[in-house]
Amino acid sequence: MGLIEKLCDAYGPAGREHGVRAIIEQEVKGSCADIQTDRLGNLICRKGPAKGGGEKIMLCAHMDEIGVIVTYIDKKGFLRFSNIGGVFPARILHQRVLFENGTIGVIGIEPDQDRAKPAAKPKLDLMYIDVGARGQEEAQKFVQIGDIACFYQQAVRIGDGRMSAKALDDRIGCYCMIEAMKRVGKTDHDLYFVFSTQEEMGLRGARTGAYAIEPAYALAIDVTDTGDTPEAHKMQVELGRGVAIKVKDSSFIANPAIKDRLVELARDRAIPYQFEILEKGTTDAAIIQLVKEGVMSGVLSIPTRYIHSTNEVCDLKDVQATIDLLVRACEKGLG
Ligand code: CO
Ligand code: ZN
Numbered sequence: 001m002g003l004i005e006k007l008c009d010a011y012g013p014a015g016r017e018h019g020v021r022a023i024i025e026q027e028v029k030g031s032c033a034d035i036q037t038d039r040l041g042n043l044i045c046r047k048g049p050a051k052g053g054g055e056k057i058m059l060c061a062h063m064d065e066i067g068v069i070v071t072y073i074d075k076k077g078f079l080r081f082s083n084i085g086g087v088f089p090a091r092i093l094h095q096r097v098l099f100e101n102g103t104i105g106v107i108g109i110e111p112d113q114d115r116a117k118p119a120a121k122p123k124l125d126l127m128y129i130d131v132g133a134r135g136q137e138e139a140q141k142f143v144q145i146g147d148i149a150c151f152y153q154q155a156v157r158i159g160d161g162r163m164s165a166k167a168l169d170d171r172i173g174c175y176c177m178i179e180a181m182k183r184v185g186k187t188d189h190d191l192y193f194v195f196s197t198q199e200e201m202g203l204r205g206a207r208t209g210a211y212a213i214e215p216a217y218a219l220a221i222d223v224t225d226t227g228d229t230p231e232a233h234k235m236q237v238e239l240g241r242g243v244a245i246k247v248k249d250s251s252f253i254a255n256p257a258i259k260d261r262l263v264e265l266a267r268d269r270a271i272p273y274q275f276e277i278l279e280k281g282t283t284d285a286a287i288i289q290l291v292k293e294g295v296m297s298g299v300l301s302i303p304t305r306y307i308h309s310t311n312e313v314c315d316l317k318d319v320q321a322t323i324d325l326l327v328r329a330c331e332k333g334l335g
Helices: 003-009 018-028 136-142 168-183 204-213 256-267 316-332
Strands: 034-037 043-047 056-062 067-073 078-084 096-099 104-109 127-130 148-151 156-158 162-165 190-196 217-224 243-249 273-277 296-305 312-315
Touching: 003 018, 003 162, 003 168, 018 034, 018 043, 018 168, 018 190, 043 204, 056 168, 056 204, 056 316, 067 136, 162 168, 168 190, 168 217, 168 296, 168 312, 168 316, 190 204, 217 243, 217 316, 243 256, 243 316, 256 273, 256 296, 256 316, 273 296, 296 316, 312 316
Parallel strands: 056 190, 056 217, 217 296, 243 273
Antiparallel strands: 034 043, 043 190, 067 078, 067 148, 078 127, 096 104, 096 148, 104 127, 156 162, 162 312, 243 296, 296 312
């Protein structure tokens, strides 16, 4: 199994990132000077000039993924649940979930009041998790109230160099950072690779990470939507057309100098790129930008279809372009 598959398949809903963190730590320990885990669980890896100094640059990708949390176990052993992060009911119906202890469940839904029609708009409060239990007591052997599950799906390669997996948001960003960290050669900059926690719950890890580091510049590496599927909302981003350099999303405007710098760095190595304006959603950069006196920030996005479903899809050519541009930014700086 490759590293991307290993990262995507790992259990790591927001607040429960330790499994993902262990994989990353193992992977990067030979390629950075210093590794720390902070109180919120962020993994912070420093790499820089031997004698220290230089501009501080924070690179950030989140380890956590969306999930569900058990709120109630009924007499028959079915679990009611709430969301951890942005869970779209229509995207999770009849999918499998995985609890930390290995318990697997299937998401079902109450039949529509009008049985002639399938539930057009499935809602979370009509859904339940079936862990195969014969009753409440048996269910409690597998799960407790407050247990958190992620979705259960195996990463696969599809088409020519594309990938389908759960949690490409944002394990693919973590992968890009790991690969960049291994590849970055000589740099005069003080680089902090932050693998953040609880992004899906409101960008929480990135906030404390940035506070501690006080970077001058920051880049988040995360997925973005595309406009290239049938009848999709009009959006210029397409799979396979390169790394997306963010201009704006719903909570963030990229610093124009950083955006232009990224374009310049991409151009002089002929790294394919496209511009991104994401109308719904945001990334860790939205909060990093606002820490202390402010941080000049930008975002590198990996175009991804069906975000927050159990089968997100991306193109490995875009992943390569993202790594290439990230390495350039780390070596040449953002100033
Ligand atoms: Co997300
Ligand atoms: Zn994300």
